[in-house]
Amino acid sequence: xxxxxxxxxxxxxxxxxxxxxxxxxxxxxxxxxxxxxxxxxxxxxxxxxxxxxxxxxxxxxxxxxxxxxxxxxxxxxxxxxxxxxxxxxxxxxxxxxxxxxxxxxxxxxxxxxxxxxxxxxxxxxxxxxxxxxxxxxxxxxxxxxxxxxxxxxxxxxxxxxxxxxxxxxxxxxxxxxxxxxxxxxxxxxxxxxxxxxxxxxxxxxxxxxxxxxxxxxxxxxxxxxxxxxxxxxxxxxxxxxxxxxxxxxxxxxxxxxxxxxxxxxxxxxxxxxxxxxxxxxxxxxxxxxxxxxxxxxxxxxxxxxxxxxxxxxxxxxxxxxxxxxxxxxxxxxxxxxxxxxxxxxxxxxxxxx
Amino acid sequence: xxxxxxxxxxxxxxxxxxxxxxxxxxxxxxxxxxxxxxxxxxxxxxxxxxxxxxxxxxxxxxxxxxxxxxxxxxxxxxxxxxxxxxxxxxxxxxxxxxxxxxxxxxxxxxxxxxxxxxxxxxxxxxxxxxxxxxxxxxxxxxxxxxxxxxxxxxxxxxxxxxxxxxxxxxxxxxxxxxxxxxxxxxxxxxxxxxxxxxxxxxxxxxxxxxxxxxxxxxxxxxxxxxxxxxxxxxxxxxxxxxxxxxxxxxxxxxxxxxxxxxxxxxxxxxxxxxxxxxxxxxxxxxxxxxxxxxxxxxxxxxxxxxxxxxxxxxxxxxxxxxxxxxxxxxxxxxxxxxxxxxxxxxxxxxxxx
Numbered sequence: 001x002x003x004x005x006x007x008x009x010x011x012x013x014x015x016x017x018x019x020x021x022x023x024x025x026x027x028x029x030x031x032x033x034x035x036x037x038x039x040x041x042x043x044x045x046x047x048x049x050x051x052x053x054x055x056x057x058x059x060x061x062x063x064x065x066x067x068x069x070x071x072x073x074x075x076x077x078x079x080x081x082x083x084x085x086x087x088x089x090x091x092x093x094x095x096x097x098x099x100x101x102x103x104x105x106x107x108x109x110x111x112x113x114x115x116x117x118x119x120x121x122x123x124x125x126x127x128x129x130x131x132x133x134x135x136x137x138x139x140x141x142x143x144x145x146x147x148x149x150x151x152x153x154x155x156x157x158x159x160x161x162x163x164x165x166x167x168x169x170x171x172x173x174x175x176x177x178x179x180x181x182x183x184x185x186x187x188x189x190x191x192x193x194x195x196x197x198x199x200x201x202x203x204x205x206x207x208x209x210x211x212x213x214x215x216x217x218x219x220x221x222x223x224x225x226x227x228x229x230x231x232x233x234x235x236x237x238x239x240x241x242x243x244x245x246x247x248x249x250x251x252x253x254x255x256x257x258x259x260x261x262x263x264x265x266x267x268x269x270x271x272x273x274x275x276x277x278x279x280x281x282x283x284x285x286x287x288x289x290x291x292x293x294x295x296x297x298x299x300x301x302x303x304x305x306x307x308x309x310x311x312x313x314x315x316x317x318x319x320x321x322x323x324x325x326x327x328x329x330x331x332x333x334x335x336x337x338x339x340x341x342x343x344x345x346x347x348x349x350x351x352x353x
Numbered sequence: 354x355x356x357x358x359x360x361x362x363x364x365x366x367x368x369x370x371x372x373x374x375x376x377x378x379x380x381x382x383x384x385x386x387x388x389x390x391x392x393x394x395x396x397x398x399x400x401x402x403x404x405x406x407x408x409x410x411x412x413x414x415x416x417x418x419x420x421x422x423x424x425x426x427x428x429x430x431x432x433x434x435x436x437x438x439x440x441x442x443x444x445x446x447x448x449x450x451x452x453x454x455x456x457x458x459x460x461x462x463x464x465x466x467x468x469x470x471x472x473x474x475x476x477x478x479x480x481x482x483x484x485x486x487x488x489x490x491x492x493x494x495x496x497x498x499x500x501x502x503x504x505x506x507x508x509x510x511x512x513x514x515x516x517x518x519x520x521x522x523x524x525x526x527x528x529x530x531x532x533x534x535x536x537x538x539x540x541x542x543x544x545x546x547x548x549x550x551x552x553x554x555x556x557x558x559x560x561x562x563x564x565x566x567x568x569x570x571x572x573x574x575x576x577x578x579x580x581x582x583x584x585x586x587x588x589x590x591x592x593x594x595x596x597x598x599x600x601x602x603x604x605x606x607x608x609x610x611x612x613x614x615x616x617x618x619x620x621x622x623x624x625x626x627x628x629x630x631x632x633x634x635x636x637x638x639x640x641x642x643x644x645x646x647x648x649x650x651x652x653x654x655x656x657x658x659x660x661x662x663x664x665x666x667x668x669x670x671x672x673x674x675x676x677x678x679x680x681x682x683x684x685x686x687x688x689x690x691x692x693x694x695x696x697x698x699x700x701x702x703x704x705x706x
């Protein structure tokens with residue numbers, strides 16, 4: 001770091017995104033993207049007419065996009081806020097509702113960005129270890145005394161809480177914000193968007209990067225009581241009012257118009273996940289019960305890191321975390337049946353050697 | 354604000370973007386956009402092939418885009434960083450190089466976002482009043498004892514410093530970062546990008562929102578010594594690693610490939626500016642010597658706010674600031690000759706009444 005960097009940041013450890021190697025073509029099962037392209041309606045919506053208007057600023061209120069999603073989710077426009085990916089929404093959550101006197105509470109094994117945001121903004125944390133079976137110790141999240149962040153389903157485990165379990169957390173933290181990060185909710189977990197009317201302390205975060213095939217376009221959103229949305233809007237207007245570009249605005253609306261396409265893709269991912277789980281079980285793997293578009297798997301005898309490296313050598317990328325408790329696991333994105341067939345065949349060859 | 358918002362933010366005053374009314378079609382001369390569409394090459398670059406890949410994350414390092422602009426600006430890739438608009442780059446500058454023990458120094462009349470960032474991050478400031486003729490009191494920016502932010506040309510005045518004047522500021526602040534915000538540099542001011550090799554404390558910020566006709570697409574960049582770039586990258590990777598989407602990446606490269614188109618448009622804007630200045634001088638206006646794609650003008654007898662409201666009533670939007678010292682001025686974006694002709698005719702009609 002330079003001598004000019006403020007000493008406030010001297011211990012900062014940035015987020016490490018999944019690797020995006022350019023040395024060769026990989027079967028990429030490491031960053032939980034959708035293997036399916038955006039809907040035809042999205043492709044048509046990003047057309048020459050829209051592109052020709054890029055000289056003009058986008059609508060900072062995202063009026064049309066917000067209205068469309070209010071209809072789709074049966075909430076009011078005042079209950080929605082969009083961000084440049086759900087990472088930006090999470091950033092708003094940390095910066096708005098945590099601080100020196102309000103800690104952030106999250107699991108030790110969860111989305112890696114939570115601890116990065118806490119570090120970046122010097123927010124004190126209460127990091128709660130998952131149980132030995134990687135389930136969330138729910139009681140530790142009740143009366144937690146700070147802003148609660150729960151990824152549901154959790155990453156990289158894929159395990160989900162039920163709606164009733166989340167209600168228990170909401171009920172016991174009425175004086176604190178509870179952020180439910182539903183990045184992976186479309187693959188089998190229960191959403192709690194319909195609870196925002198009941199719980200004024202609930203923020204539900206969703207993304208277009210997973211089920212909505214738009215990771216490379218950047219769009220995320222959250223649902224919450226109007227007052228929480230207005231707080232976050234104040235932060236947005238103090239950071240980057242034009243954060244959503246015109247093309248993402250058009251693409252988002254078109255995605256809403258073709259919701260069935262994405263729902264159908266999610267169904268395919270769930271089917272492929274079941275197939276992969278069966279195949280890997282047959283090879284002796286232990287796999288957590290995933291409700292996400294990835295599985296978290298370990299082999300009882302074959303080392304996880306070695307498996308990751310061997311797969312990479314053979315052109316298949318999965319995600320390995322060099323972290324205590326989970327270093328023998330790999331997180332494998334659910335791709336197409338063809339991609340998963342190559343994966344399974346490659347694993348078979350590796351184990352056989 | 355909700356009862357959940359951290360008290361840290363209780364006095365926050367967000368940035369107010371220029372109005373984007375939807376009640377009727379205006380001649381929009383209020384937000385300093387380019388009146389020209391993006392280049393044909395940009396329109397072609399955002400094609401079905403690129404859109405179909407939006408299910409995959411973008412390259413967080415922006416490798417191809419950075420390489421292309423390193424070539425165009427004759428610097429090394431390590432000297433460039435892109436952001437989601439130059440606002441995001443400015444955010445990195447404030448958060449990286451200012452802090453409790455390092456104040457931010459900028460003019461009282463300049464880009465409104467500087468004071469918003471300072472407020473948002475609780476950064477102490479030294480806000481230096483412009484001279485009576487709205488020029489920058491250069492000596493006050495020497496040995497300034499903090500991180501210096503200068504918009505060159507300045508907004509909303511349009512007045513520019515010479516390169517030699519900026520060198521004086523750089524020479525006298527060698528232990529502090531000097532940020533030169535060149536959002537409007539393409540309309541007649543001197544850029545200092547070529548000084549980044551000499552001054553390790555210099556950051557030059559540019560945007561695609563003005564001369565590059567991409568305000569609605571969000572792309573900004575900065576040039577600086579490698580160490581400063583790496584500091585800002587650490588902040589970027591702690592906030593939103595995938596901040597630049599795939600389409601903006603492709604559009605940016607195509608814009609570099611058609612640099613002559615944008616240079617030619619800037620030339621047209623400069624010509625139109627000269628024409629408008631002549632026309633308004635003939636109507637008695639006082640106009641500062643603008644090197645930007647807007648002018649800052651006041652009439653000796655006709656009230657500035659009334660002029661703004663009268664123009665709005667008749668379908669022409671300009672920007673008025675309800676702020677001491679400049680409340681009699683209006684900032685008028687230089688549009689096409691047709692747009693400016695309507696503006697002049699409308700002003701004539703208003704004054705006549």
